[in-house]
Amino acid sequence: MTARIVELRQGLQKKNDQLAAELRRDLKARGVYAVNLVSSPGTGKTELLRATLAELMGRGHRVAALVGDLETDNDARRLATSGAPVRQILTHGMCHLDAEMIRNHLDGFDLDGIEYLFIENVGNLVCPASYDLAEDCRVVLLSVTEGEDKPLKYPTIFNSADAAVITKVDLAAAVEFDAALARHNIHAIRPGIPILETSAKRGIGMEAWYQLLESRLVKER
Amino acid sequence: MTARIVELRQGLQKKNDQLAAELRRDLKARGVYAVNLVSSPGTGKTELLRATLAELMGRGHRVAALVGDLETDNDARRLATSGAPVRQILTHGMCHLDAEMIRNHLDGFDLDGIEYLFIENVGNLVCPASYDLAEDCRVVLLSVTEGEDKPLKYPTIFNSADAAVITKVDLAAAVEFDAALARHNIHAIRPGIPILETSAKRGIGMEAWYQLLESRLVKER
Numbered sequence: 001m002t003a004r005i006v007e008l009r010q011g012l013q014k015k016n017d018q019l020a021a022e023l024r025r026d027l028k029a030r031g032v033y034a035v036n037l038v039s040s041p042g043t044g045k046t047e048l049l050r051a052t053l054a055e056l057m058g059r060g061h062r063v064a065a066l067v068g069d070l071e072t073d074n075d076a077r078r079l080a081t082s083g084a085p086v087r088q089i090l091t092h093g094m095c096h097l098d099a100e101m102i103r104n105h106l107d108g109f110d111l112d113g114i115e116y117l118f119i120e121n122v123g124n125l126v127c128p129a130s131y132d133l134a135e136d137c138r139v140v141l142l143s144v145t146e147g148e149d150k151p152l153k154y155p156t157i158f159n160s161a162d163a164a165v166i167t168k169v170d171l172a173a174a175v176e177f178d179a180a181l182a183r184h185n186i187h188a189i190r191p192g193i194p195i196l197e198t199s200a201k202r203g204i205g206m207e208a209w210y211q212l213l214e215s216r217l218v219k220e221r
Numbered sequence: 222m223t224a225r226i227v228e229l230r231q232g233l234q235k236k237n238d239q240l241a242a243e244l245r246r247d248l249k250a251r252g253v254y255a256v257n258l259v260s261s262p263g264t265g266k267t268e269l270l271r272a273t274l275a276e277l278m279g280r281g282h283r284v285a286a287l288v289g290d291l292e293t294d295n296d297a298r299r300l301a302t303s304g305a306p307v308r309q310i311l312t313h314g315m316c317h318l319d320a321e322m323i324r325n326h327l328d329g330f331d332l333d334g335i336e337y338l339f340i341e342n343v344g345n346l347v348c349p350a351s352y353d354l355a356e357d358c359r360v361v362l363l364s365v366t367e368g369e370d371k372p373l374k375y376p377t378i379f380n381s382a383d384a385a386v387i388t389k390v391d392l393a394a395a396v397e398f399d400a401a402l403a404r405h406n407i408h409a410i411r412p413g414i415p416i417l418e419t420s421a422k423r424g425i426g427m428e429a430w431y432q433l434l435e436s437r438l439v440k441e442r
Contacts, residue, residue: 004229008225008229040261040262040263040344041261041346041367041371041374041375042261042364042366042367042368042371069374070347070374070375070376070377071373071374071375071376072370072373072374074370074373074374093347093377094347095316095345095347095348122347123261123346123374123375124316124345124346124347125262125344125345126291126314126315126316126343126345126348127316127347127348143263143366145263145364145366145389145392146262146263147263149293149295150262150263152292152293152295153262153290153291153292153293153295153344154262154291154292154344155291155292156291156314168366170395171366171392171395171396174391174392174395175392
């Protein structure tokens with residue numbers, strides 16, 4: 001990478017950080033708790049989020065979601081089946097969301113009374129790590145099928161996360177997943193982070209995830 | 222993205238394309254057939270490649286591999302168990318390999334008589350799409366656990382591939398994978414591309430993959 005492109009990239013990230021700081025103040029003033037879901041493609045962000053939106057609504061919470069993809073509105077349509085308000089953000093080739101996209105897609109979105117704003121990032125373990133989206137909580141997902149070494153190979157995204165969710169644990173035996181090793185590797189990169197083991201499809205471990213989300217909301221207030 | 226960064230990025234890609242063209246001529250002159258493996262993290266590039274290096278060596282071919290990761294030399298160590306010469310490329314945060322990294326890591330690498338040079342790219346479905354590594358064949362991998370819609374959501378990388386390998390088919394039933402839909406989506410983005418269905422771990426569908434590689438080598442000569 002040339003020095004010039006590093007410099008420009010740092011400039012863009014600084015601009016993003018400023019926008020994110022403004023947006024964070026705005027969301028906080030409205031009482032919105034924002035959660036940024038990051039992972040590799042196919043880890044199961046959409047499935048976890050679909051279940052989460054439906055369950056939190058069932059518990060009387062008001063929720064909304066933004067979902068980022070390079071192309072297609074498949075994920076927004078899947079998430080909308082939960083009944084929650086959802087908007088698709090298309091990045092047309094860019095490998096991450098940024099704070100400006102979040103701000104622009106919240107424009108005209110009725111946030112009054114919304115307690116949780118979920119942001120499903122583009123499937124990517126590299127680029128989203130460097131972009132603050134004004135979230136209160138960054139959650140990194142890792143599926144049992146991806147291998148236990150991913151935290152070591154993609155340290156920045158694990159190091160910037162506030163919680164880790166291991167997904168598809170119903171497949172753990174089939175892929176000989178070593179949960180202790182995965183936990184060890186996550187904590188080697190980000191000591192003390194909460195780690196949840198879930199299967200959204202089979203409803204395994206989801207209660208602990210909902211409790212984590214509800215406890216964060218209480219703590220914020 | 223600002224106009225300036227787009228311009229700089231285009232400049233970098235042009236420089237990469239020129240370097241790749243030189244390297245391609247050099248590899249061709251030496252009789253080396255280069256294969257660039259691209260996929261999401263955890264799709265199984267390393268497992269496919271480890272089996273492939275061992276099998277091709279068993280068939281009397283001379284092979285070598287470069288493997289890219291942000292951090293760790295885990296993959297180079299796994300691949301070296303095949304007995305093939307392997308070098309790790311660490312990108313320290315960058316989301317793809319480029320032609321300069323390939324050229325620099327081939328420096329001093331004995332390529333005499335090497336027929337196949339495999340390049341395992343960084344696990345990422347976005348960034349590697351735009352970087353020519355002087356490969357003769359770009360192979361995109363998609364695991365059954367990632368979902369059938371990934372070609373539609375990451376069209377550039379599928380559109381730039383010369384072959385597609387569906388991996389982990391031993392898990393297809395457990396994840397209710399729809400192979401016909403996945404094939405339909407791959408061909409919607411890249412009509413006519415060969416699609417192989419494999420499990421490197423269980424040795425399923427590998428013969429067709431080896432035959433594809435051997436037929437390409439014959440065709441090149």
